[in-house]
Amino acid sequence: MQLLYTLLLAIIGGFALSLIHAPLPWTLGPILFLSVTAYYTGKQFVWSLKIRNAALILLGYGMGRPFTVDAGHAILEHLPLMLLATLATISAGLLAAWLMFRHTKINLTSCILGCVPGGLSQMVILADEIPDADLTAVTIMQTLRMLSVVFTIPFLAIHILPEGDAAAAAAAGSGHDVTGIITFAAVAVLGAFIGKIIHLPTAALLGPILSTAAFLVITGLTAPAVPTAFLNTAQVLVGAYIGSSINLRKISEYKGMGAALFAGVILVLLTSAGMALLLSNITNANLVTMFLSTAPGGLAEMGIVALVVHADTATMTAYQLTRLLFIMLIFPFIAKFIIRHVHIKKPI
Template identity: 65%
Template sequence: MTDFILTIIIATCGGFLLEQVNAPLPWTLGPILAVSLTALVSGRRLRWPLFVRNAALIPLGYSMGRPFTLETGQAIISQLPFMLLATFVTICAGILSAWLMFRRTKINLTSCLLGCVPGGLSQMVILAAEMKEADLTAVTIMQTMRMLSVVFVIPFLAIHVLPSAGQSAHLLAVEHTGSLLVFALVAIAGAVIGKAVHLPTATLLGPLLATALYIVCSGHTAPVIPVHYLNMAQICVGSYIGTSIDLRKIRDYQGMGPVLIGSVLLVLAVSMLMGIALSCLTPADIATTFLSTAPGGLAEMGITALVVGADSSTMTAYQLTRLLFIMLCYPYIVKIILKKRGL
């Protein structure tokens, strides 16, 4: 219990400090940095219960499913071939980056495959935690550096380099907001069912899918979870990740830096080219298609879409398609690649 309380205090302080300097994802990255650095300096490994992390994933999964509306579903259906193509190209670029990382460093192939594919920091680290062969520290470092690069570079390009999209191309329908209690039960049921059918990261993906399905079937708008509760959930997830990281192993990752920078530039270049191609093949403007294919988080890309006047519905559809494909299918792709190489 003493370790648990100490970890909470350290993690909360880390999140608060990063929020004060306006760092991206402060309540996830703050606890990760604070807890892992404390363990490095003190030489004492802190502990965090797995069931607390799993419980915290439920509201996060719900929040990720909230943007899904009937309009988003229609956009996915109408442009599904392009979305799958964009997802396929992005994953191929990530796998190529992973292969280069594996060849140039001493990091195992499983960790490289999970660290280089743009599936989101939290999602890929959670997947890594569930795969015994993965080096959680290496995956977290790779995903964190990729995420930081994307968070700073993509909004800058969208706002200052790409032509403005003007006003958003769609109108939001007026819908009734559903009860938070009902949606909470839906999210919990999704987590339970996800566990029962052995979904990867079931307590995250189950609530996401259940929430999206309920929104489409009921026509209700999912209510927003108060930000303080989401911050608490992020602290729980970040604390678990922080206690799983051993920063003393960084010295074993010689050569990671240059390859990681190259892999981030490769994925960004591929995203830009896909955005240009999709703007020619679909009615969407370049700002919308670029944010749709950008290897960033849904929240960060959504905020950027609002700032530049891009079509947030189309952007959400593309981002959710990539996220769902990576969460549902990518673990099996990794296993197939490893099996082919006899690992």
């Protein structure tokens, strides 16, 4: 009964935010409605981890689906530049985390996970796996950071930067039969299963990304698109888990978060813009493509913008996926190393 009540509020939240055309309504809606309702009623909502993980498998497949052979070639060709862009963005995020740590009472672990641009769902899930992390603080920071990015980057890409080449826009295939759908579903589920066995971080999400991408590269097939209704449902199920985990009554403890977070977002955006300009000159790719490639947004959101402005989606996907994989595979070890070995005292 408690799960049904949580699900009902999550759906209402997603529907409400979709009516006002908010960014990522089916993720942010459940988070907003559940956390606010819990704040005013004092009731703590519950949600199933297994349901969340099932939804993550679908989202992982959706994130791995754009990875084509072209994207694989782009990764091999531009890998050093991709790593450079990734390191620059993460370094800016770590500097932003330092600023947040010095000007708030939030611990260093939470500041790092909240400021590094790894995507809302990924970083919140990662925070849930690290004992010292404050899930509420990380979720609030990542949500505010994501909202800033989702509103800012599309505006810059569409209205400020020159449009890309329409011929470079990738068109996804359609018309897959039931056998193809079942095959790719099995690949995604198998990826999650293997990811759990080998202890991948956030295996339910990263496993399907890797297995789907590998299957596409090996077979050369085109992955069937996920119906919008399915993606929205998955976002609701993940958003319900995040929203039920937030305790907004702790916000009063996060004095100074707003100003420090705003400064951090500006720092990361400026770093991304600088890297985009540099990479555009080095690779001769158009500026809007490189800006979307280095932008601290999610792969799905940047992919939508890339299609609208006719950017090179294969290059954009390669850069964004490289950053995602680096953050999911390597960054947890970097974060844990910093947390264990860098002992910093708060200013008195």
